[in-house]
Amino acid sequence: IKGTGARYCPSIEDKVVKFAGRASHHVFIEPESACSALNLEYPNGLSCSLPRDVQIEMTRSVPGLERAEFVSFAYAIEYDFYDPRDLYPSLESKILHGLYLAGQVNGTTGYEEAAAQGFMAGVNAALSLKDDPPLVLSRSEAYIGVMIDDLVTKGTNEPYRMFTSRAERRLLLRQGNARYRMIGHARRLRVADEAYMDETEAYQRVIGQEIMRLDSEKISGTTLATRLCRVGVEYAMLPGALGLPPEVVSEIEIQIRYRNYIERENRLAEEAERKEQTKIPDWVDYMAIETIRYEAREKLAKVRPENLGMAARIPGVNPADIAMLSVVISRGGN
Ligand SMILES: Cc1cc2nc3c(=O)[nH]c(=O)nc-3n(C[C@H](O)[C@H](O)[C@H](O)COP(=O)(O)OP(=O)(O)OC[C@H]3O[C@@H](n4cnc5c(N)ncnc54)[C@H](O)[C@@H]3O)c2cc1C
Known part of the structure; x- marks a missing residue:
């Protein structure tokens, strides 16, 4: 071996x-x-x-x-593998249009890693046949997003395993909020059961309404939300508590108790999202941008990232290189 x-x-x-x-x-x-x-x-x-x-x-x-x-x-x-940096985030090959790769062949190891990529590649192959935009999950939206972004941006020099520790916005990627994170995509793709999607949206509404109520109703000058943050206090103990399913109650409690941390994570995720929104046009000729260090030019030319966020995550590309690249993009030419 x-x-x-x-x-x-x-x-x-x-x-x-x-x-x-x-x-x-x-x-x-x-x-x-x-x-x-x-x-x-x-x-x-x-x-x-x-x-x-x-x-x-x-x-x-x-x-x-x-x-x-x-x-x-x-x-x-x-086994040998295909360099995943030659894949788009949709898992389509950059070399052969219409070829989607998933699983161990992309340098991963593991059942879940293979299954998750298989799902994404299958969905994206089907979407491409319908000329619909691909399903690309962001790093702050799903662990699948972290894994695929790592693979297509950084590649891998050993069998890649998905760990929760690879995600920087872990507080947002909770098991309990998975259905709310994915509901928009599930609706667009119609990949979930209709009744389940309706229930998810109903729960989402009630969570929002209950958080608003707990923020506004007070006992002796203290909001119910503040009381819920006290040790030993649970949602069911508060006046007006509804008979909600445990998973909904748990989400209300989490969102209130950890609100400051979650809001901070959301702000960081939004900042990262802004970078992701800055697309890198096809005309960018990295090797010709002399203000970017040679090593970074080589790496960028190899990966051809789709946006500034991806570019910033390529090992060997530093913030100064990204600043130069964004100047080139905003100028509209090298
Ligand atoms: C001994 C062992 C133990 C493992 N234990 C674990 C574990 O405990 N937990 C874990 O998460 N992971 C484990 N793994 C890793 C995990 O099994 C693999 O990473 C995962 O199954 C890969 O799935 P895949 O669909 O990408 O590839 P595969 O399951 O290898 O599927 C590829 C398929 O393509 C077929 N194929 C190949 N060439 C062609 C061709 N030309 N035409 C048509 N078909 C073709 C193959 O026959 C195969 O069925 C283990 C792996 C091994 C070898």
């Missing part, structure tokens, strides 16, 4: 090298079948690409597995 392995699920031969100082290693024996007669167990923690005789010897060296028999052996695969 010569390729770079997935950093977060190293094989046993990798672990031996990376964690050479460790004296022990956990192996979890996981039943593979509900049928005990089969007696099939999966030794989780021993993934490897070692020769079969070594696998047998290693496994039988684990106390309790001395007489283990193999029905299948561990394996690893090596």
Whole structure:
């Protein structure tokens, strides 16, 4: 195996090298079948690409597995990938119009990473056939937006895994508000159940109305919203509380309790969004812009970012380069 392995699920031969100082290693024996007669167990923690005789010897060296028999052996695969910087944010190839790529072939690893890209590429291929604008999610709108933006802007030199820590606006990307974040897209694409979309919009309205009410109604000069921020106070304890589903109550409580942080995140997201709105015209000839450092010119010419926000995220491009680029764009020529 010569390729770079997935950093977060190293094989046993990798672990031996990376964690050479460790004296022990956990192996979890996981039943593979509900049928005990089969007696099939999966030794989780021993993934490897070692020769079969070594696998047998290693496994039988684990106390309790001395007489283990193999029905299948561990394996690893090596695969090549397409440089995702040659993709548009719609996941369409920049080289071959109409070709959409998704999943491991774009340099990712993981089930969710593959499924999310598969959905986006499929939707965008269908939209392109209808001459409709592509579905591109922003970094402050969805984790999918973070992943695709990372891939098409920065590329990857090892199997890319999506982590929440890769998103800079994590406070906005909450599990509880996912349906509200996506409702506009769901409506446009008609990809969600009608009743679910109606319910989402109804919940969204009631959340807004309740927050307004809690901000205006007071007890002894203190708004109900301020009271809700006190330790131990819950929405249901406040006068006039409606009998709302728990997920709606939770969203009201979160939006009020963390309001200052969320508003700050929203401001930062709007600032970033303004940069995303500044499109970089096709006529920009990066290599000819001598006021931009050579390294940055090369990187920009390779990626050909769609907007200033993407340009700023390319490793090796600094704020001064972006300032020069925006001057060129506003002047309308090099
Ligand atoms: C041993 C192992 C364990 C893993 N464990 C985990 C895990 O626990 N959690 C996790 O999230 N991820 C795990 N992964 C990673 C994850 O399985 C992959 O990243 C993910 O399944 C990739 O999905 P994909 O659809 O991009 O590619 P694939 O699932 O590889 O799909 C590509 C498909 O294309 C087909 N194909 C190839 N060439 C052609 C052709 N010319 N014509 C037609 N069809 C073709 C292939 O047969 C294949 O079915 C693991 C991977 C391995 C190898």
